[in-house]
Amino acid sequence: MALEHLFQGSALNAVDAKGRVSVPAFLRSVIERRGDARTITLAKHEAFPALSAYDPAYAALKHAKIERLFEKQEGDSDAALDYQQRNLMAFAATEEVPYDTSGRIVIPPMMRRKGEIADLALFLGAGETFQIWNPKLFLAEPKIPDDMKDIARFRLEERGLKL
Amino acid sequence: MALEHLFQGSALNAVDAKGRVSVPAFLRSVIERRGDARTITLAKHEAFPALSAYDPAYAALKHAKIERLFEKQEGDSDAALDYQQRNLMAFAATEEVPYDTSGRIVIPPMMRRKGEIADLALFLGAGETFQIWNPKLFLAEPKIPDDMKDIARFRLEERGLKL
DNA sequence: CCAAATGGCATGAATATCCATTGTATCCCG
């Protein structure tokens, strides 16, 4: 059980007033190699103030992971509740959005709020999934090691922004 | 689970103004024997002021290791955070670049900065991966034994450079 | 009928692809 193509790399793109943003081409190419879809599922990240994003192929894998975890925990007192919550988290709390011919998505208002996305979106490959951050929050996040933050610093600098 | 073909040997190639550099043919042949890809993933080396480089086959191996480790630790209090950090380190902090028909890659600006690569690139086979150094930094690195540095000295001399 | 959302097009910059030249190691035949 493993996905063949992995998301990697980073990019910083502009979010316009309508919440539209280009998904970097190198991430789209992974989606299109994994399947023939042109959609992205967005979710609040479990651990960070950011969005987690993935394609339909990963959604199936995610489901399998939840099932497996449940089997492992079976018998634990709160396993059933945990299982329900994970499923809701994975499916109710997500939104699927298509990207257009030029590779742009509209971040739905709820997700924009949950991920605290403003006018810049930092895309980070994370293997099976990728993440979308407000670069400001990424730099402020204590759980992110400092040398990782260099990615954001570099991408901002590249655009002539410093923050 | 081990890769059959290993990177070995050394070479010193020129980096042009656009950041283009030829990947030595003997390294490319290993990549192409491991899989059918023609891309290289670049990362900052964990211990040295240099770049670590590998092919998609090795990236998949790395991904599998991270997943297995997580499944083993699942339930531990900080397993989830550890997992997230490992994934970001392995995938967000790296960049995948294709090489063209003549075997050249463009070192992305961020990697060029992280690896402190100037106008010469020293390629060193390291088994499962290979490294790309600024030869000047290689010679200056205290953790590298002197007889290893003879490789760089020889390659420089070969080009009529001394440093 | 208006406001907002969506899809399509234009542009400038960044990127990739192609072609040409040079150098070097190898091979073959004299």
Add this chain to the structure above:
DNA sequence: CGGGATACAATGGATATTCATGCCATTTGG
């Protein structure tokens, strides 16, 4: 054993494509 010929590798430069993004047109829903 020597010398030329040949193939491959590395590199420089020019051209062609692609990407991100602003702008405008069309649609949709209230």
